Amino acid sequence: MVLGQKSHTAGDTIRYLVDYTRWLDEGISLTAVTIALAPGSPADVTLSGALLLTQHNRVAFVITGGSVNENFTVAVQITDSRNEVKNDTCLFTVVAP
DSSP: OEEEEEEEETTOEEEEEEEOTTTSOTTOOEEEEEEEEOTTOOTTEEEEEEEEEGGGTEEEEEEEEOOTTOEEEEEEEEEETTOOEEEEEEEEEEEOO
């Protein structure tokens, strides 16, 4: 599922958060996350700092770089405490500072 589209400013290093609170039933929590740039992403975009914030049912990651008018996709896969797996994507467009 596409979570949304975001603008990322060329040259910035920004931490993004994805909140899964509304998707999870009460008492269920996130247990694992895998985050990756989709194949074909620009070489000057870097994804790092994938972090699972279990107390808040959020996922964090950092994007660095990019050139104006480039587009890329971040694939996010989470697993919850019932071993259910959810695959999502975040679409990004790089804009001028």
